[in-house]
Every structure is written in C-alpha cells, then in structure tokens.
Amino acid sequence: xxxxxxxxxxxxxxxxxxxxxxxxxHWAIALLVPWSWWTAHHDMMGRHRxxxxxxxxxxxxxxxxxxxxxxxxxxxGFVRGPATVWNYARILIAREEPPSAxxxxxxxxxxxxxxxxxxxxQVCLGLFSTDxxxxxxxxxxxxxxxxxxxxxAGVHHIMFYVILGLIALHLAAIxxxxxxFRHNLVGPMITGRGEGAEGVVEPARAPAWRFAAAAAASxxxxxxxxxxxxx
Amino acid sequence: xxxxxxxxxxxVSLLTAAPLAAAAVDAAKVIAARHAGYKDIARxxxxxxxxxxxxxxxxALIRASAxxxxxxxxxIPGWFPMGSGPETGLKTHAKPxxxxxxxxxxxxxxxxxxxxxxxAALAGSGDADALGAQLRAVGGTCKACHDDFxxxxxx
Numbered sequence: 368x369x370x371x372x373x374x375x376x377x378x379x380x381x382x383x384x385x386x387x388x389x390x391x392x393h394w395a396i397a398l399l400v401p402w403s404w405w406t407a408h409h410d411m412m413g414r415h416r417x418x419x420x421x422x423x424x425x426x427x428x429x430x431x432x433x434x435x436x437x438x439x440x441x442x443x444g445f446v447r448g449p450a451t452v453w454n455y456a457r458i459l460i461a462r463e464e465p466p467s468a469x470x471x472x473x474x475x476x477x478x479x480x481x482x483x484x485x486x487x488x489q490v491c492l493g494l495f496s497t498d499x500x501x502x503x504x505x506x507x508x509x510x511x512x513x514x515x516x517x518x519x520a521g522v523h524h525i526m527f528y529v530i531l532g533l534i535a536l537h538l539a540a541i542x543x544x545x546x547x548f549r550h551n552l553v554g555p556m557i558t559g560r561g562e563g564a565e566g567v568v569e570p571a572r573a574p575a576w577r578f579a580a581a582a583a584a585s586x587x588x589x590x591x592x593x594x595x596x597x598x
Numbered sequence: 599x600x601x602x603x604x605x606x607x608x609x610v611s612l613l614t615a616a617p618l619a620a621a622a623v624d625a626a627k628v629i630a631a632r633h634a635g636y637k638d639i640a641r642x643x644x645x646x647x648x649x650x651x652x653x654x655x656x657x658a659l660i661r662a663s664a665x666x667x668x669x670x671x672x673x674i675p676g677w678f679p680m681g682s683g684p685e686t687g688l689k690t691h692a693k694p695x696x697x698x699x700x701x702x703x704x705x706x707x708x709x710x711x712x713x714x715x716x717x718a719a720l721a722g723s724g725d726a727d728a729l730g731a732q733l734r735a736v737g738g739t740c741k742a743c744h745d746d747f748x749x750x751x752x753x
Contacts, residue, residue: 500636500744501643502737509648513641595651 382563383570384469384555386437388578392429393556396422396486400530412503416493416593419505423490424589429483431581438570439470446480447473462547467564475540482533489526494592496520506595624679625686632677635670642667643740646717646733655729657721664718667736671711675704684749691749706743713739 385393399422406415433442455473458465465472471479497504497516508516544550555561563569591598642663649659683692696703713736720732 497640497644499640500737500740501640501647502740504644504647508644509651513637513644516644597651597653 379562380565381560382469382567383559383572384561384563385439385559386570386572387559388428388432388436388573388581389440390556390559392425392432395425399425400486400534404527412498416505419490419493420589420593422486423592424585426483426487426490427588428581428585431584432573435573435577435581437573440573442480444570445471445473445476447476452477459543464548467567469561469563469567470570478533478537478540482530482537485526485530485533489523489530492519492523492526496523506593509595625682626688628677628679628682629686629688629690632682635673635677639667639670639740642670643733643737646729650726650730650733653726655721655724655726657724660729661718661721664714664721664736668711668714668718671707671714674707674710675700678703691751693747693749696747703743703747706739706747709739709742710736 399418403415403418403422406412406418432440438444452473455465459474494505494507495511495516496519497508497513498520499517501513504516505519508519511519541552544552551561646660646663649656678692678696680697682690683694683697684690685694713732717729717732717736720729723729
C-alpha cells in the first residue's frame with residue numbers, strides 16, 4: 368500500500384519477486400491439500416492416491432528448485448541462522464518496520480521448510496499406509512507388514528492436524544503482515560510482482576531449460592513411486 | 599415350603615446377577631477376539647493384494663490366504679453373541695443392526711465366504727487380471743457388510 372506521506376505521483380517500484388514455478392507449486396499445493404482431505408473423507412481412495420502423487424511430484428520439484436531455481440526460490444537464500452531469525456522476531460514483536468528485503472523473511476523461511484517437511488512426511492506415510500481392512504493401500508504398502516502399514520496410517524491421520532496447524536500459522540502470519548505492517552504478501556504470490564524498495568535487487572531468474580529438466584525429473588520420480596517402484 | 603417374596607427376590611437377583619457379571623467380563627474378550635479375527639482377514643487380504651502387485655501371482659499363497667478368509671467368514675456370526683454390541687460401552691464399531699437383522703448379517707458373512715472360495719478356486723489359474731477382479735469382488739463383500747453393519751469412525 369502506498370505511503371500516505373509519499374509525494375503525489377509517486378509510483379512504487381515494481382519488481383519480480385516470485386518466479387512462475389514457485390507460484391504454481393504454491394497454489395497447486397493449496398488446492399491439493401483440501402482435495403486430499405475431501406477424497407479421504409469420502410472414501411475416494413483412487414483420487415486420494417493421485418492427489419498424493421501430485422503433491423509428491425510438486426515437493427520433489429520444489430526441492431530441486433530450492434537449489435536450481437530463481438533467487439527467491441533457493442534455500443540458500445531464505446534458510447537463515449538462529450541469530451538472524453531471533454533478530455527478525457524481535458523487530459516484529461516491537462512492531463518496528465522490518466528491514467526491506469524480498470522473498471521469504473527469516474521467520475517465514477523456516478515456516479516454509481516446516482510446511483514442506485510436514486507435507487513430505489505426510490506423503491511418505493501415505494505411500495506405506497493401508498486401511499483397516501487391507502483393501503486400500505498406498506503403492507509401497509507391500510514393502511511393510513499389515514501392522515506397520517496400519518501404524519503408518521495412524522500417524523498419517525495425526526500428521527494431517529500438524530499440517531492444519533502449520534497452514535493456520537501461515538495464514539495468521541499473512542494477516543499480521545497485512546494488519547501491522549501493510550505488507551501485501553498475497554498479491555506477489557499471484558502475479559509474481561511486488562514493491563521493491565530502493566536498492567533491492569531483482570532476483571536472478573532461472574532459465575526455462577532448468578525448469579523443464581526439474582519438472583521432467585519430478586514427474587519421472589512421481590511415476591516410479593506411484594507404480595510401487597516397478598517399471 | 600412356602601416361598602416368601604423376599605426369598606423369591608433374593609433368588610432372582612442371584613440368578614440374574616451371575617450371568618450379567620459373566621457377560622460383562624466376556625464381552626471384552628469377545629470383542630478382542632473378533633477384532634483379532636477381522637485383523638486376520640485384513641492381513642490375508644493384504645497378503646493377496648501385495649502378491650498380485652508383483653504381476654506374477656503365487657497360487658499357493660493366494661489359495662492359502664483365500665481359504666483362511668473363507669474359514670474366518672464361516673465364524674463371523676459366532677463372533678457376535680448377544681450382549682457384545684455398543685450397549686457394553688466398550689470400544690466396538692458393531693452396529694445394533696447386527697442383532698436386529700441377524701439373517702441379513704449372516705447372509706453378508708456368507709457372501710464373503712462364497713467370494714473367498716471362488717478366489718481360492720481361481721488361485722491356480724495364474725491369471726493376474728482375473729485374480730485382481732476376484733480380489734475386488736472379495737473386498738466388495740467386506741465393504742457391503744461394513745456399510746450396513748459397521749459404524750464409521752468418528753474422526
């Protein structure tokens with residue numbers, strides 16, 4: 368939101384913040400998590416499995432993109448040490464304006480890591496799960512006993528609430544940034560662009576061939592797992 | 599000898615109290631035993647399902663698993679004696695309908711037995727597609743009975 372004290376005719380500088388792959392992964396997961404819940408809740412296990420495979424593919428892609436993607440997509444850029452995280456938290460608690468930077472902030476970076484890790488754990492548990500009757504199961508359930516597969520399903524249920532908690536935290540953080548700091552976090556995740564303060568450098572963009580290679584590798588791995596590690 | 603009302607009440611109390619107490623002890627055992635029985639069916643279902651995933655079905659494994667399920671199916675009605683339902687307050691997903699419509703319940707168990715025996719008969723064919731279809735038919739009888747007679751999880 369433009370500052371009221373800004374001179375008339377002032378146009379905030381718009382820069383690219385998130386590349387298309389990061390945004391696609393984000394919104395696809397935002398749709399697939401509720402879809403996974405819905406299909407499981409209504410005994411549509413075929414669709415539930417495919418929803419899980421899709422999330423698996425997206426997570427594998429995001430992992431690769433965290434090393435090979437555009438500037439703000441890289442883990443090296445947003446996974447910060449405890450001192451940086453603590454400093455940032457203190458600034459927020461004092462309701463001071465945090466230092467201007469683009470991409471994930473030091474706290475948000477760890478929230479992203481937590482959400483990705485929880486989703487990865489959830490997908491893995493689902494792969495090995497079976498239902499009470501031994502009728503419906505994940506593609507890797509035949510690698511473990513019935514009792515292990517049932518235990519995996521039990522943790523799979525609990526893990527869903529962990530994910531819900533992280534999503535609640537994520538939405539609360541967006542609200543806090545909006546209410547207290549007038550930061551618009553949603554817009555850039557949709558359009559990819561947002562305000563960049565003077566001196567903030569636009570992140571480097573990854574070339575399209577790297578996106579194609581990462582996407583192909585992710586789909587291949589997803590397919591292999593979906594087929595129970597059989598060709 | 600004259601039977602006084604007091605004596606009659608005492609006698610009736612004794613006669614009814616003993617079986618009720620016994621039933622309360624047994625219900626827990628009965629429920630535990632039938633859970634074990636159903637888990638055994640589930641393990642055999644998973645064993646067949648896992649084996650079919652390999653694409654080269656093992657006739658001996660499928661025959662043994664299917665026959666074990668058929669044998670369990672024959673025992674199912676006996677797993678639900680009167681007084682082992684939700685009225686016990688114990689953890690059970692058994693619906694009261696099991697005891698309200700015992701013939702329908704018995705027919706469902708019989709369906710499972712029939713489909714499991716078909717599966718066993720088909721085991722030697724080595725036809726993965728036919729076995730897959732038959733396994734789904736066996737699973738279908740499980741589901742059909744659960745729809746009518748098993749409570750859904752609350753979660």
